[in-house]
Structure formats: structure tokens, C-alpha cells
Amino acid sequence: MVGMKSSTCAEEDRMDKKYFFFDIDNTLAVWPDGTIPESAQYSLEYLQDTGHHVALATGRLQADAMRFAKMAKTPNFVADGGYSITKDYEVQWMQGMDRDRCVQYLKYLTSHNVPWGVTHKNEFVRITPYESVLAWDPKWEKIKNEVVPDLVPEDIEHFYKVYAFITEEEEQRRGIVHMTKDLIRYGEGCILFEPMDKAYGIRKMIDGFGASYQDVIVFGDGYNDLSMFRPDWLNIAMGNGRDALKEKADYVTASCYDDGIYKALQHFGFIPKQF
Numbered sequence: 029m030v031g032m033k034s035s036t037c038a039e040e041d042r043m044d045k046k047y048f049f050f051d052i053d054n055t056l057a058v059w060p061d062g063t064i065p066e067s068a069q070y071s072l073e074y075l076q077d078t079g080h081h082v083a084l085a086t087g088r089l090q091a092d093a094m095r096f097a098k099m100a101k102t103p104n105f106v107a108d109g110g111y112s113i114t115k116d117y118e119v120q121w122m123q124g125m126d127r128d129r130c131v132q133y134l135k136y137l138t139s140h141n142v143p144w145g146v147t148h149k150n151e152f153v154r155i156t157p158y159e160s161v162l163a164w165d166p167k168w169e170k171i172k173n174e175v176v177p178d179l180v181p182e183d184i185e186h187f188y189k190v191y192a193f194i195t196e197e198e199e200q201r202r203g204i205v206h207m208t209k210d211l212i213r214y215g216e217g218c219i220l221f222e223p224m225d226k227a228y229g230i231r232k233m234i235d236g237f238g239a240s241y242q243d244v245i246v247f248g249d250g251y252n253d254l255s256m257f258r259p260d261w262l263n264i265a266m267g268n269g270r271d272a273l274k275e276k277a278d279y280v281t282a283s284c285y286d287d288g289i290y291k292a293l294q295h296f297g298f299i300p301k302q303f
Contacts (some may be wrong), residue, residue: 032035044079045080045239046243046245047081047244048082048083048244049081049082049083049247049252050084050085051085051086051246051248051249051256052088052096053291054266054284055266055269056068056084056247056284061214062096062099062198064099065285066166067287067289067302068102068290071289071293072102073101073297074299075293075298076101078162081093081104081237084097084100084104084107085106085228085229085246085248085256086106086109087109087212087222088107088108089105090112091150092107094117097117098117103115104116106226106230107220108122109190109222109223109229109284110226110228110229111124111188111225113121113236115233116260120236121232124187124188125173125223126187128150130184130187130190131181132300133178133190133206133207134181136207137192138180138232140204143156143193144158144167145158146188147189147190147298148187148188148258149186150173150188151171152170153174153181153277154172154173154191155174155176155184156173156174156176157175157176157180158193158244161173161191164215166215172196187229188222189221189222190208190221191214191219192217193217193218193219194219196213196218199272204220206221208221214254222237222252224251225255226252226256226269227258228255244260245262245264246264246297247265248265249266249268249270250269250270254273256275257276257277262279262296264275264278264280265279265280266282266283266290267280267282267283267286267288268283279296290302
């Protein structure tokens with residue numbers, strides 16, 4: 029019949045469909061202003077228009093990733109470092125970090141007089157019992173601090189992000205031991221802990237689609253993308269990425285501000301030459 033594909037053609041289309049996952053900061057968008065290069069936005073729309081699955085894979089809080097997803101017109105994404113899945117702009121699943129571990133760590137920081145804060149819900153809020161945290165206010169951060177004077181770790185139910193406010197020099201001088209080596213130096217005088225297992229969220233999303241891991245293609249640049257680079261699928265590192273990530277990559281493209289995403293997609297034949 030006219031307008032209908034044969035079962036063979038439909039099967040070929042299904043087999044050719046790829047599942048692209050893009051980190052945000054310094055991969056899809058230039059940090060810290062979050063602008064998406066024209067070539068990258070064109071690439072996202074072209075991939076979606078030609079039947080591929082396009083999603084974000086970010087360490088950002090789900091609510092933060094949602095703002096960016098709407099700007100980038102990507103309704104599906106893995107956020108919270110692999111600990112949340114959103115489809116069609118609706119949260120499907122979200123979990124925090126191990127509560128007992130976080131509580132014990134914050135009790136340790138308290139006993140060593142190290143100020144701390146926690147993002148405990150899916151909002152741009154960080155609660156802390158320390159007034160001193162208000163002084164840490166970099167221009168690029170959008171989270172609102174709320175001081176709760178009598179807050180103790182045991183009062184907190186969910187831990188989506190944990191912050192320790194201490195300089196690297198003071199940390200070494202005092203011998204502060206952190207709950208994990210997977211940490212982010214979040215500007216001067218702050219250490220951020222968040223889930224770092226993007227591959228977990230990607231696999232969970234792919235399993236939900238009933239697709240093959242072999243059809244997955246990921247793009248990243250930073251340390252928190254190391255968990256996303258797996259032998260199961262194609263791994264593409266940005267030219268501005270960390271050396272450790274480039275070493276794990278199957279292909280290294282140009283930087284995010286030099287049309288890196290578009291150039292990689294063009295290299296692999298997923299997109300025609302346009303720029």
C-alpha cells in the first residue's frame with residue numbers, strides 16, 4: 029500500500045536507530061553560560077528528525093537538567109549522575125545517594141568543624157546549619173542557600189548532592205578524609221559529592237526501550253563522564269575533555285566551542301556536511 033513501509037524496511041529502520049547521550053557542560057553547551065553552539069543544536073534536531081533517540085546524560089539535578097532540556101528541545105534525559113530518568117519531560121525514576129553513608133560523613137564533618145550543605149529535594153535549594161556558607165556565593169551558581177540553625181544530618185531524608193566547604197590546602201593540612209574519592213572541586217573552597225554512574229542510568233533507559241547497548245553513542249568531556257564510557261557502546265570525547273577520558277574514548281572530536289559534536293557526527297556519517 030502507498031504510504032506504508034514493508035516489514036523489511038521497518039526492520040531496517042529499527043536496526044539503524046541509534047541512541048545518543050550527550051553530557052551538557054563543556055560537551056553540548058559552553059560552560060558556565062550554558063549556550064549551545066548553533067552546530068550542536070542543528071545536530072540534535074537533525075538526529076531527532078531522522079528517527080534517532082537523543083537524550084542528555086548529566087550530573088545536574090533533575091530540575092536543573094529539565095531547564096536545559098527544554099531549551100535544547102530534548103525531552104528525554106538521564107540526570108543526577110545516572111540516578112534519575114526523565115521521558116517526555118516527566119520524571120520516571122529518581123533516587124538519592126546512600127543515606128546512611130551521607131549521614132555518617134556529615135557527622136564526621138561536623139565533628140571536625142567543616143561546614144556542609146545538602147540538596148535534599150529536586151529544587152535549586154541547599155540547606156545548611158552554617159551561616160558561613162552564605163559567604164560562598166560564586167556568580168555562576170544558581171542554588172539558593174537556606175540556613176536551618178538546628179539542622180543535624182539525621183533530620184535529612186534524601187541526599188541528592190552533598191557539599192563540604194573547605195579549601196584544598198586546609199583539607200590537606202587537617203587530614204580531612206572524605207566519604208569517597210569521587211568528588212568534584214566545585215570552585216574555590218567547596219567540594220561537591222553527587223552520584224557518578226551515568227552508565228547506570230543509560231542502561232536503565234535503554235532497557236526500558238528494549239534496545240541494544242551496541243546502538244548507544246555517548247559524548248562527554250569530564251571526570252564524571254568516565255563512568256559513562258563503557259566498552260558496550262561508542263564513546264566520543266570532546267577535544268577540550270580530560271586526558272583520562274580521552275584515553276578511554278573510541279574517538280576524540282574537536283572542542284565543544286569548535287563544533288565538536290557536529291564534526292564527530294559528520295565523521296561517522298550520521299549527519300550531512302552543513303557548517
